[in-house]
Amino acid sequence: xxxxxxxxGPAQMYPGLxxxxxxxxxxxxxxxxxxxxxxxxxxxxxxxxxxxxxxxPLDFQVFFHSSATxxxxxxxxxxxxxxxxxxxxxxxxxxxxxxxxxxxLGPYKQEVSWGEGFxxxxxxxxxxxxxxxxxxxETSTGVMTPVESVYxxxxxxxxxxxxxxxxxSAPYVQVDWGKVDAVYFxxxxxxxxxxxxxxxxxxxxxxxxxxxxxxxxxxTGSYHSFQAQEAKALKHQTPETPxxxxxxxxxxxxxxxxxxxxxxxxxxxxxKAALMYDFFEKHDRFEPFVQxxxxxxxxxLVMDVAEGSHGLLSYLGEKGLILGDGYGKMKGQQIRIxxxxxxxxxxxxxxxxxxxxxxxx
Amino acid sequence: xxxxxxxxGPAQMYPGLxxxxxxxxxxxxxxxxxxxxxxxxxxxxxxxxxxxxxxxPLDFQVFFHSSATxxxxxxxxxxxxxxxxxxxxxxxxxxxxxxxxxxxLGPYKQEVSWGEGFxxxxxxxxxxxxxxxxxxxETSTGVMTPVESVYxxxxxxxxxxxxxxxxxSAPYVQVDWGKVDAVYFxxxxxxxxxxxxxxxxxxxxxxxxxxxxxxxxxxTGSYHSFQAQEAKALKHQTPETPxxxxxxxxxxxxxxxxxxxxxxxxxxxxxKAALMYDFFEKHDRFEPFVQxxxxxxxxxLVMDVAEGSHGLLSYLGEKGLILGDGYGKMKGQQIRIxxxxxxxxxxxxxxxxxxxxxxxx
Numbered sequence: 020x021x022x023x024x025x026x027x028g029p030a031q032m033y034p035g036l037x038x039x040x041x042x043x044x045x046x047x048x049x050x051x052x053x054x055x056x057x058x059x060x061x062x063x064x065x066x067x068x069x070x071x072x073x074x075x076p077l078d079f080q081v082f083f084h085s086s087a088t089x090x091x092x093x094x095x096x097x098x099x100x101x102x103x104x105x106x107x108x109x110x111x112x113x114x115x116x117x118x119x120x121x122x123x124l125g126p127y128k129q130e131v132s133w134g135e136g137f138x139x140x141x142x143x144x145x146x147x148x149x150x151x152x153x154x155x156x157e158t159s160t161g162v163m164t165p166v167e168s169v170y171x172x173x174x175x176x177x178x179x180x181x182x183x184x185x186x187x188s189a190p191y192v193q194v195d196w197g198k199v200d201a202v203y204f205x206x207x208x209x210x211x212x213x214x215x216x217x218x219x220x221x222x223x224x225x226x227x228x229x230x231x232x233x234x235x236x237x238x239t240g241s242y243h244s245f246q247a248q249e250a251k252a253l254k255h256q257t258p259e260t261p262x263x264x265x266x267x268x269x270x271x272x273x274x275x276x277x278x279x280x281x282x283x284x285x286x287x288x289x290x291k292a293a294l295m296y297d298f299f300e301k302h303d304r305f306e307p308f309v310q311x312x313x314x315x316x317x318x319x320l321v322m323d324v325a326e327g328s329h330g331l332l333s334y335l336g337e338k339g340l341i342l343g344d345g346y347g348k349m350k351g352q353q354i355r356i357x358x359x360x361x362x363x364x365x366x367x368x369x370x371x372x373x374x375x376x377x378x379x380x
Numbered sequence: 381x382x383x384x385x386x387x388x389g390p391a392q393m394y395p396g397l398x399x400x401x402x403x404x405x406x407x408x409x410x411x412x413x414x415x416x417x418x419x420x421x422x423x424x425x426x427x428x429x430x431x432x433x434x435x436x437p438l439d440f441q442v443f444f445h446s447s448a449t450x451x452x453x454x455x456x457x458x459x460x461x462x463x464x465x466x467x468x469x470x471x472x473x474x475x476x477x478x479x480x481x482x483x484x485l486g487p488y489k490q491e492v493s494w495g496e497g498f499x500x501x502x503x504x505x506x507x508x509x510x511x512x513x514x515x516x517x518e519t520s521t522g523v524m525t526p527v528e529s530v531y532x533x534x535x536x537x538x539x540x541x542x543x544x545x546x547x548x549s550a551p552y553v554q555v556d557w558g559k560v561d562a563v564y565f566x567x568x569x570x571x572x573x574x575x576x577x578x579x580x581x582x583x584x585x586x587x588x589x590x591x592x593x594x595x596x597x598x599x600t601g602s603y604h605s606f607q608a609q610e611a612k613a614l615k616h617q618t619p620e621t622p623x624x625x626x627x628x629x630x631x632x633x634x635x636x637x638x639x640x641x642x643x644x645x646x647x648x649x650x651x652k653a654a655l656m657y658d659f660f661e662k663h664d665r666f667e668p669f670v671q672x673x674x675x676x677x678x679x680x681l682v683m684d685v686a687e688g689s690h691g692l693l694s695y696l697g698e699k700g701l702i703l704g705d706g707y708g709k710m711k712g713q714q715i716r717i718x719x720x721x722x723x724x725x726x727x728x729x730x731x732x733x734x735x736x737x738x739x740x741x
Contacts, residue, residue: 024411029624037405044398049574050385050702085446085576088603088620121602207621213410215446215576215623241482242449259449260568262576262623263390341411 022339023366027158027187027319027357033211034361039271040264048267058263059255065270066255071277072190075220079196082248083261084217087186087205089243091115092122093219094150094201096240097229098180101125104148106137106164109157110347111184133160133349134321136314139168141175149228150180156188158208159346161307161321161355162314163188170198180225187357188318190281191288200225206265209318210272211361216265221245276360284360291358291367292317298371304378308353320356321345328354334377340370383700384727388519388548388680388718394572395722400632401625409628419624420616426631427616432638433551436581440557443609444622445578448547448566450604452476453483454580455511455562457601458590459541462486465509467525470494470518471708472545494521494710495682497675500529502536510589511541517549519569520707522668522682522716523675524549531559541586548718549679551642552649561586567626570679571633572722577626582606637721645721652719652728653678659732665739669714681717682706689715695738701731 024031043049051057066081084090095103095118105116107130119126127148131137144151153169156162172181182201185192189204200222207214229245239245242258251258276284296315299305299322308321324331329351332342345353356370385392404410412418427442445451456464456479466477468491480487488509492498505512514530517523533542543562546553550565561583568575590606600606603619612619637645657676660666660683669682685692690712693703706714717731 022408022411024408026411026413029411029413029621032405032410037402040401040405041398044393044401047383047385049393049568050383050387050390052387052390052704053575085450085623086620089446092602118602121599121605123597123599205621207410213623213625214414214621215626236484238482238484241453241479244482259447260390260566260575262446262574264574265576343413 020339022341023362023369024341025356025362025370026341026343027355028205028208029214030208030357030359031211031361032213033272033275035275036211036268036272039268043264043267049264051263053260053263054256061263061267061270062255062257065266065273068270068273068277069218069220072273072281073194073202073220075194075196075202078223079220080223080226080249080252082219082221082245082252083257083266084219084243085215085262086217087184087203088114088217090203090217090219091118093240093243093245094182095119095122095124096238097232097245098225099124099149100232100237102127102145102148103150103152104128104144104179105152106154107131108135108137108154108160108162109133110159111157111186112152112154115152115154115184134162134308134310136162136164136311137168139171141172144172144176146176148176148179150182151176152182152184154184155192156185156316156318158187158319161309161316161319163316163318164314166192166195170195173198180228188316190276191285191318193285196222206269208357209359210269211359212265212268212272216262216269218269287364288317288358288360291362291364292320294364294367295320295356295358295371298374302378308349318358320358322354322356323352324354327351331374331377334380335370335373338373340373381700383702384723384730385702386717386723386731387702387704388716389566389569390575391569391718391720392572392722393574394633394636396636397572397629397633400629404625404628410625412624414621414624415617422624422628422631423616423618426627426634429631429634429638430579430581433634433642434555434563434581436555436557436563439584440581441584441587441610441613443580443582443606443613444618444627445580445604446576446623447578448545448564449475449578451564451578451580452479454601454604454606455543456480456483456485457599458593458606459586460485460510461593461598463488463506463509464511464513465489465505465540466513467498467515468492469496469498469515469521469523471520472547473513473515473518476513476515476545495523495669495671497523497525497672498529500532502533505533505537507537509537509540511543512537513543513545515545516553517546517677517679519548519680522670522677522680524677524679525675527553527556531556534559541589549677551637552646552679554646557583567630569718570720571630572720573626573629573633577623577630579630648725649678649719649721652723652725653681655725655728656681656717656719656732659735663739669710679719681719683715683717684713685715688712692735692738695741696731696734699734701734
């Protein structure tokens with residue numbers, strides 16, 4: 020049966036991806052040495068294609084990790100002696116905070132209820148915090164934090180490293196690179212790739228911070244310390260044998276995304292999101308979980324479902340339309356719909372028609 | 381041009397792998413949730429297929445990492461308060477030692493020259509060491525350490541965790557699971573898979589050691605601490621979104637390997653190795669780098685090349701036969717040939733014929 024994955028990660032594969040995989044095998048990409056000129060060329064191409072899509076300046080570097088989860092650990096090891104600050108409004112921002120605890124750091128958090136945005140009061144965040152961590156798009160709740168409120172911390176906390184989790188919003192999110200130090204995502208969300216690759220786009224300032232920590236004698240990790248990663252990245256290599264195929268495929272998908280135009284991608288995303296929110300707001304069965312429209316995600320839509328979501332998810336699943344269930348404690352009460360670039364307007368219309376048929380059935 | 385990769389990792393893809401990849405895409409494996417029953421089934425299947433190949437008992441668990449390099453870091457974080465002991469005879473055993481230094485531990489090493497085996501004197505290893513690290517097959521030098529000398533430390537150092545690097549020798553290596561606590565490899569070597577997955581097979585004793593360290597308040601890492609990994613592995617899941625496609629493909633290749641028979645695999649490996657060593661010993665141009673036959677690797681063959689290796693490597697490369705160069709300081713002076721399961725006797729014969737043609741040319 021043909022299936023369409025509206026799940027927010029792993030998600031629908033990017034159109035044409037299988038052709039890229041086949042080409043990779045024909046060109047022996049999985050067999051080439053990660054110390055060869057050919058790999059350096061792939062690395063360079065992927066970084067440049069990603070730059071074309073995300074628009075980061077030349078003094079930002081790209082470090083490849085195995086997951087966004089790994090990136091949380093590496094950011095904490097490399098940029099924090101003691102105090103990180105976490106804005107927590109869902110399961111994933113909470114997990115970043117938890118990792119700081121597990122590493123025996125002394126993290127702060129400001130927490131709001133699931134589905135709500137923050138009332139950012141910069142003056143309430145201690146001036147001593149070394150790293151400020153924002154989640155642009157909470158995949159568990161569908162809250163999208165306006166980037167302007169993140170950027171305001173650049174002035175109020177000029178010494179802090181500012182990180183932005185764009186796991187389920189890059190490359191839709193438009194980043195002001197003068198206001199942040201670390202932006203990261205994993206490829207199985209909006210980039211429509213197989214899981215197993217996390218991408219960290221990092222300012223030279225964040226690397227300098229890591230160097231200060233390393234110079235003090237505190238460990239910044241080993242093979243994935245920013246020192247070890249930078250030394251190799253400057254040669255278009257990685258410290259370890261990386262997910263070569265994943266890096267190659269990310270370059271191909273970024274090429275496709277850049278060709279389609281990033282403005283067009285944002286326009287399409289907004290259009291599909293508007294259609295879906297409009298549909299669900301008019302239906303008695305559904306209510307958007309995020310009440311405040313100004314923080315409603317365009318890339319991960321979360322709806323409360325009267326009478327629960329399991330019947331609907333099963334019905335749609337039988338038609339090959341795979342949606343996300345509510346996350347964690349919201350399981351069975353919500354649906355989560357990924358509005359990623361791999362999903363077309365036609366597929367959205369097919370989904371909404373199927374939901375209408377379920378309502379009538 | 382058709383190419384055959386005799387490189388010791390990344391290496392020749394396992395025969396039929398591309399069909400498995402295509403099947404995976406047809407079954408939407410890259411899109412499925414890592415919290416679904418379908419993923420749990422894949423995880424369970426891969427662990428069981430790997431057990432069929434490697435023969436580890438039920439009280440050993442399998443933890444999936446992104447590389448063997450990551451596994452070095454995780455073993456040190458989870459099993460060592462201070463003192464690890466490293467037997468160093470090449471670039472990779474040295475790197476494991478380096479990682480212990482980078483983590484601010486106090487590692488010991490016993491070092492021999494590249495190409496030489498150890499003269500194991502158990503009584504010279506302090507009784508206090510917490511972890512003893514052996515490299516079964518040094519990919520950089522082609523030295524294969526007899527497992528019996530590793531096993532002897534189980535009696536002389538009963539409290540130490542014993543780890544065995546089988547990165548370029550599993551599943552050829554025959555492990556006595558009563559004598560070791562951790563055996564690990566990465567899939568881009570003998571398993572003929574795309575890079576991006578490291579596999580750690582771990583005893584319950586090693587997990588208990590990690591629990592002692594965690595209970596003392598020392599950090600054992602975060603999402604990949606053995607506590608976090610065990611909690612998920614018992615449910616056939618992983619803490620983070622893993623390389624789902626890699627785990628799936630490893631299961632398929634293990635199925636194929638088990639079907640062919642592991643005894644047959646060892647027999648074939650020995651046969652191909654014998655043919656190659658015989659050929660190179662008789663040729664004036666070549667000399668096996670490892671003088672002592674009892675420690676010569678059957679899976680990674682390293683030859684000194686009179687007048688240097690670059691001309692030969694270029695000549696063979698033009699014929700689609702890709703060999704490894706000497707590693708690090710031996711670059712240009714040696715060739716390294718992977719004798720992995722994906723390489724057939726016919727391909728070995730083709731290689732040797734091409735080398736003969738070069739000699740005559």
